[in-house]
Amino acid sequence: MKSCLIVDDSKVIRMVAKKILQEMSFETEEAEDGQGALQLCQDHLPTAVLLDWNMPVMNGIEFLRALRAMPGGDQPVVVFCTTENDIEHIQEAIEAGANEYIMKPFDSEILQAKFAQVGLIEG
Amino acid sequence: MKPDDFDYVSRLLKERSGLVLTKDKAYLLESRLMPLARKRGLKGLDELMVALKKRDIVLEKAVVEAMTTNESFFFRDNKPFDQFKSIVLPNLLKARATKKSFRIWSAACSSGQEPYSLAMLLKEEGAKLSGWRYDIVGTDISDEVLKKARAGAYSQFEVQRGMPMTLLVKYFKKKDENWAIDSAIQSMVQYKEWNLLGDLKPLGQFDVVFCRNVLIYFDQPTKSKVLQAISQIMADDGVLYLGGAETVLGISDHFKPVPGQRGIYAVTKGIGKPSLGAPQG
Numbered sequence: 001m002k003s004c005l006i007v008d009d010s011k012v013i014r015m016v017a018k019k020i021l022q023e024m025s026f027e028t029e030e031a032e033d034g035q036g037a038l039q040l041c042q043d044h045l046p047t048a049v050l051l052d053w054n055m056p057v058m059n060g061i062e063f064l065r066a067l068r069a070m071p072g073g074d075q076p077v078v079v080f081c082t083t084e085n086d087i088e089h090i091q092e093a094i095e096a097g098a099n100e101y102i103m104k105p106f107d108s109e110i111l112q113a114k115f116a117q118v119g120l121i122e123g
Numbered sequence: 124m125k126p127d128d129f130d131y132v133s134r135l136l137k138e139r140s141g142l143v144l145t146k147d148k149a150y151l152l153e154s155r156l157m158p159l160a161r162k163r164g165l166k167g168l169d170e171l172m173v174a175l176k177k178r179d180i181v182l183e184k185a186v187v188e189a190m191t192t193n194e195s196f197f198f199r200d201n202k203p204f205d206q207f208k209s210i211v212l213p214n215l216l217k218a219r220a221t222k223k224s225f226r227i228w229s230a231a232c233s234s235g236q237e238p239y240s241l242a243m244l245l246k247e248e249g250a251k252l253s254g255w256r257y258d259i260v261g262t263d264i265s266d267e268v269l270k271k272a273r274a275g276a277y278s279q280f281e282v283q284r285g286m287p288m289t290l291l292v293k294y295f296k297k298k299d300e301n302w303a304i305d306s307a308i309q310s311m312v313q314y315k316e317w318n319l320l321g322d323l324k325p326l327g328q329f330d331v332v333f334c335r336n337v338l339i340y341f342d343q344p345t346k347s348k349v350l351q352a353i354s355q356i357m358a359d360d361g362v363l364y365l366g367g368a369e370t371v372l373g374i375s376d377h378f379k380p381v382p383g384q385r386g387i388y389a390v391t392k393g394i395g396k397p398s399l400g401a402p403q404g
Contacts, residue, residue, distance in 0.1 A: 085279060090292050101288040103279050110283045116201065117287060 034058025053082035188265035195233035196284035232261035235272025262317035275304035336366035350375035359393030
């Protein structure tokens with residue numbers, strides 16, 4: 001089964017994302033900041049990561065750079081999901097190795113379209 | 124809405140646009156026509172119907188447009204675009220090598236996402252197309268949606284549906300709350316107000332036609348008629364793209380499915396000539 005790690009400091013967002021991802025047949029795990037997410041990834045790598053940008057302790061972009069530097073860390077498909085919605089942030093995400101980028105607010109349609117685009121689900 | 128009002132509107136729609144409004148879609152009348160009524164300072168659908176029955180031509184056109192406008196998104200369904208890039212385009216480059224030109228038509232293009240997706244795709248193939256001339260023509264029955272298409276500004280919601288972030292960053296600029304498409308992409312598409320039920324010949328001949336998720340709104344005879352008219356303005360080896368829920372089977376002899384390529388149809392008049400949609404050995 002495909003797995004998705006949801007990284008967001010908002011419990012509500014994690015809940016919404018979890019519901020949508022489970023409907024898409026993903027097994028989900030959650031972390032409330034980059035550090036928690038990194039610890040989970042050191043234990044086992046998920047198929048995908050849905051990643052917020054602004055979080056306490058370790059933010060999304062720092063997590064992504066650390067993940068990509070890990071052995072096997074190039075494997076997970078990382079989709080940012082953030083309120084940051086300017087070109088500069090998207091560019092920075094691409095350079096750090098993100099696979100796709102969702103600008104909040106999002107809904108199941110956007111999430112599915114993006115996951116289909118990066119080949120995580122059938123389009 | 125009263126039953127004869129429903130019949131009145133559905134007859135008008137059928138006549139003007141080919142759209143078949145079945146009773147189970149009656150709810151659409153409310154959601155699509157209420158904003159129009161308000162815009163005109165009318166209290167509700169009843170008042171709108173009174174005005175409409177006076178044969179107000181401008182209002183009739185607005186009603187048809189409101190009912191036929193459909194949502195669209197960039198790189199809708201992905202696969203047709205992948206297939207276009209990996210099969211049709213290489214075939215086109217071979218088959219038109221002397222002429223060095225081709226024409227693509229996005230029929231019922233709504234607010235422009237499909238023709239712009241094709242324009243971006245061709246732009247990305249830049250090197251292969253240097254020295255080539257190509258047209259991308261987008262048509263729709265509604266000048267309201269074409270206004271939006273020409274303006275090339277999309278909401279955050281619209282640019283997220285189907286558009287890869289790399290293309291967003293490359294071909295769009297953020298302008299206030301909207302995302303504006305690059306003028307280089309904008310100028311690659313010509314928009315024309317056109318009714319699919321009208322004479323298509325003045326549009327010229329096309330090598331590739333995208334007419335996706337349009338036929339589903341027509342009844343059988345209208346589907347056949349439109350398919351025939353489209354085939355008449357296509358190159359012998361041309362290909363037609365239909366939507367996932369559409370087919371030519373049992374509706375038209377003017378096209379046949381390209382084996383192994385879902386959603387793509389070859390012109391039958393060109394039989395014997397390899398179709399642009401057929402994968403090459």
